Amino acid sequence: MALSLGWKVPRNCYGLLQKAARSSGFPVFPWGHCSWTGAGSFLDPEIKVFLEENTEVTSSGSLTPEIQLRLLTPRCKFWWERADLWPHGDPYWAIYWPGGQALSRYLLDNPDVVRGKSVLDLGSGCGATAIAAKMNGASKILANDIDPIAGMAITLNCELNRLNPFPILIKNILSLEQSKWDLVVLGDMFYDENLADSLHQWLKNCCWTFGTRVLIGDPGRPQFSRHSIQHQLHKVVEYSLPEPTRQENNGLTTSTVWDFQP
Numbered sequence: 001m002a003l004s005l006g007w008k009v010p011r012n013c014y015g016l017l018q019k020a021a022r023s024s025g026f027p028v029f030p031w032g033h034c035s036w037t038g039a040g041s042f043l044d045p046e047i048k049v050f051l052e053e054n055t056e057v058t059s060s061g062s063l064t065p066e067i068q069l070r071l072l073t074p075r076c077k078f079w080w081e082r083a084d085l086w087p088h089g090d091p092y093w094a095i096y097w098p099g100g101q102a103l104s105r106y107l108l109d110n111p112d113v114v115r116g117k118s119v120l121d122l123g124s125g126c127g128a129t130a131i132a133a134k135m136n137g138a139s140k141i142l143a144n145d146i147d148p149i150a151g152m153a154i155t156l157n158c159e160l161n162r163l164n165p166f167p168i169l170i171k172n173i174l175s176l177e178q179s180k181w182d183l184v185v186l187g188d189m190f191y192d193e194n195l196a197d198s199l200h201q202w203l204k205n206c207c208w209t210f211g212t213r214v215l216i217g218d219p220g221r222p223q224f225s226r227h228s229i230q231h232q233l234h235k236v237v238e239y240s241l242p243e244p245t246r247q248e249n250n251g252l253t254t255s256t257v258w259d260f261q262p
């Protein structure tokens with residue numbers, strides 16, 4: 001399964017993201033065991049220092065200025081550095097993707113969508129959408145990703161926003177038995193055809209078995225726009241992307257929240 005980041009290469013941290021684009025599959029992590037734990041327990045001291053030294057705390061340039069995040073920005077060394085010097089897997093968690101931005105904006109503006117609900121953020125990355133759900137009163141949250149460093153980034157981002165930690169699951173959740181969630185949110189997860197097929201099947205089962213509501217944030221990726229899932233979507237809201245996000249996303253101008261109704 002090839003990663004196709006051709007759709008999104010921030011102009012400046014080109015080297016690092018080109019490395020991601022060249023990789024032949026999702027990163028293989030030597031420590032990639034199943035972890036389902038409170039956010040605080042992800043804080044390996046060395047990784048924490050690495051993240052703090054190589055990211056910048058920012059709340060500008062996105063659709064959700066009320067959320068602070070540690071991200072890779074032009075003021076970070078590795079924005080400019082040769083990609084092969086990056087010592088970890090591809091840093092998807094270091095970018096606040098347009099799909100996640102739209103979802104988070106929508107949750108922040110519509111508290112009733114999450115208040116008192118159990119929410120799974122599948123492919124959480126930097127954790128912003130889970131954080132938006134937490135800020136607006138979700139009763140239970142799980143942030144899920146396959147990247148352990150994402151788990152640590154989510155932990156730090158929770159702290160930044162003065163939130164009590166919520167559980168984080170580092171595992172390919174698509175291979176696990178499904179649980180009941182009131183709401184599943186997915187920001188920018190449809191960037192690979194095989195992954196899109198797996199997600200589609202998994203989400204259908206989730207809706208049919210548990211009556212789960214599924215919201216998808218996507219800025220018009222081809223793997224999403226051309227997928228058969230399009231026949232089962234209802235547009236909720238479309239946002240105009242802020243200029244910095246446009247510049248970092250090869251000219252994408254909008255991002256949309258979709259309600260999946262199979």
Ligand SMILES: C[S@@+](CC[C@H](N)C(=O)[O-])C[C@H]1O[C@@H](n2cnc3c(N)ncnc32)[C@H](O)[C@@H]1O
Nearest residue numbers: 092096097100123124125145146172173187188
């Ligand atoms: C493009 S990023 C989007 C991150 C975040 N949702 C956002 O919008 O900012 C995709 C994320 O999905 C994660 N991912 C990919 N496949 C996954 C899977 N099967 N289960 C959980 N996470 C996955 C990646 O590690 C990455 O952090």
